[in-house]
Amino acid sequence: MTEISLYSPFPANEVPSWDFETDVVVVGFGAAGACAAIEAADAGAQVMLFERNSGSGGASALSGGEIYIGGGTDVQIAAGFEDTPEELAAYLKAAGGPCADEAKCDLYAQESLSHYAWLKAQGVPYRGNYLPGKHIEPTDDSTLIWSGSEAAAPFCTLARPAPRGHVIQHMGWGGGRPLIDLLETRAREKGVEVIADSRAVALVQEGAAIVGVVVRIDNRTRFVRARKGVVLATGGFVLNEGMRRKYCPQTFRINDPIGDKDDGSGIELGISAGGDAIHMDQFFTTCPWTIPESHAYGVMVNQQGQRFINEDCYHGRVSRAAVDQPGDRVYLLLDSAHFQQPPGFARVAIAGTGEDWEEVERELEMPEGTLSTTMAFYNRHAREGRDPLFDKRTPILTPLDQGPFVALELNFQTSYFSFFTLGGLRTSTDGEVLNRAGTPISGLFAAGRCTSGLPAWGHGYSSGLSLADCTFFGRQAGRKAAGA
């Protein structure tokens, strides 16, 4: 018998017997898999969902439950923000940078409002209010926050800024778990059969078409026939060190992967069927340096004492640029008007203090005239409301001139730089896995972080982009699979 492997499909004619048969098989029970299952069931398909953990969740459940939505939602309008699908599309393309999938950006922008309505129809609760300021996640149950680089250069010159992070109503951080719980409930109500503790280990192929999946359950091999299609929704490869070494070695500069069994197996399965993995070097990272919020007013310098970005960008964009800097750390500079004790989990330490920036410079053992010159230049222009170097903008742009002063060390190896991978299978806007010639592979679909989607470019990430991608393109994949 042909070996059962992630790396090559198992021939259908060697399947001894089908242990399960259904219309649509979904692999993975995070947000992408849940939405694919719901939509496939709504389209009339019989759906089985296989999840390797004992329950739903995936990396989605580790998130804040924040979804990037725009184009003029009720909450945006109530808060006085104008937004249109065109502006949203423009932002999404800027956020995708050189990796942007323009067709996905356009479709999502066009469908964002109806997707929001769909989420609400599934029962996702939104309080409906706008929370001003810089937040990684609301600490209360607010809905709308600035969750990207919308108001910062160059994004603000490419698309009219509006806040677009829509957070599930949930008190405090961690809205991802209740979001998934709710999607799970909907999926089960619709008759989706969930088989937990089951690991997909191969696809089943008939001719060039995918017709099923091989799973391991209770240490036994089971063959699952998918009459219409298989949807891969298994997440990225952040927990697979071998794949990171081959495709994304820059992530070894940092140490805090966010994932839940994200071992890239879905990407391997897709490739085994002829799929194409793209932008595999891209990753999101962030150090939570904007907590407490007053720290968002800080200035970031590299070990040369030079600024390297407008710090009013999304915290993850700033962090991603930080990881590009020479050496093993950057510094967040604050004055007494803005410094508060950073949270312990950030693992950022005070590396230098001083009555003036010259003293901080000396404490950091930087050469005279580096950091101090940077800060004199910065403060001089900030007083005039300008940042001629990087175009940081008010109100985040503010002089840091009230001593004493402090430099916090954001060390790539020891501070908390969380990360996950963004590269994955190339899919159509309908979630079809495309082969290397760009043609859909019959019977094979994918969504979420085992694909390259809306959050394609590490330097352009914005909170909520991955869940937007997972939920919307998960639905697309489920619906398409059900109609296949």
Place this chain on the structure above:
Amino acid sequence: MTEISLYSPFPANEVPSWDFETDVVVVGFGAAGACAAIEAADAGAQVMLFERNSGSGGASALSGGEIYIGGGTDVQIAAGFEDTPEELAAYLKAAGGPCADEAKCDLYAQESLSHYAWLKAQGVPYRGNYLPGKHIEPTDDSTLIWSGSEAAAPFCTLARPAPRGHVIQHMGWGGGRPLIDLLETRAREKGVEVIADSRAVALVQEGAAIVGVVVRIDNRTRFVRARKGVVLATGGFVLNEGMRRKYCPQTFRINDPIGDKDDGSGIELGISAGGDAIHMDQFFTTCPWTIPESHAYGVMVNQQGQRFINEDCYHGRVSRAAVDQPGDRVYLLLDSAHFQQPPGFARVAIAGTGEDWEEVERELEMPEGTLSTTMAFYNRHAREGRDPLFDKRTPILTPLDQGPFVALELNFQTSYFSFFTLGGLRTSTDGEVLNRAGTPISGLFAAGRCTSGLPAWGHGYSSGLSLADCTFFGRQAGRKAAGA
């Protein structure tokens, strides 16, 4: 009949008849293919070489014919440089950065002297002298030049510096063409049958093994049986815009691909057989900013007026870091002691001049106190023989304080930034193409830029690394294929 495609192997049992039969098939007649063919023939195999152009060459023939060799060659010793295989290995690993294939680095370092002897035995002439200074290629027929970042930080702290660029004896630039001519002559002498104007369009597979290749000759499909193995030596994908968009989109910041039909077809063929393409985002680039040589003493700043690297690194490492900078250009700053008219082909223009650096700053419309402060700081420390920011070293480290001064604009879109891709198939040190599980694919070998090899990391490239990789690992692949 199964479709003939780069993307899936053609089944051997559908081959109507073999139009050609041989032991080893080599695809591509650059340096890698030539060396594979020579070595396979020397091992007693019957060899056929298929080349899509009308003659030999590939990107190798566009090169300077410079090969990265060390460990204590006759020329190194005669010139008074100490080098060992261990120091060479350490440099190669540093040059590979996060993408380094340590086994390849170690093997090449260990075998570098014997490889050099082999090249000479093939008739590659070396004048035997050392040419001091900073040269992209010798303008005379000299042999040994500094061709990397050996003497620059951090490389000089990781491996004892020695020049290792060994250039074929050839008057002026362009030693790649005579190098290939010579290898072609050797290959033909050894009975290698060369079929030009033939394009490989599919591999032929029997079970999991590769047993041949499908080629198009005179618009007809021909089936070639390889009794022992197929060696892919088709180059990178720099001329395939679709592949660049999917895997290496940062190259769209620059405009001058170097290649000759480098369309990635060998990478596609390898993947079709289950191969794994790695580090596909990596690319070499250089702007010839060190011509004339006095310009190597210049200082490079980004549009913020900040330095970003020790400019005594290899010109390509500096250029690669330049392309990472914000905006669309960097500036090369020179004083009257070092400025000469740059060569026309570099397409670098004078963007600003001045009697002092403040005036240059104003002409570049940079904010007051940016470039001028950078240069005051640089000059102050250069006078003391120090570069506290980036550890640039003497003698390249020198004050630029003799006015008038000039800033040359290196514009990513309009200046000459040549580039080629470095990502490709993952191979063993014997040139076996590895499948995604890391196991050799029976009958399939690869070498050169359709693989990821010694020059794995764009930021660590050094001249001669690619030809070292092509020639040495081409030989490895040819020998292993002949013994298969």
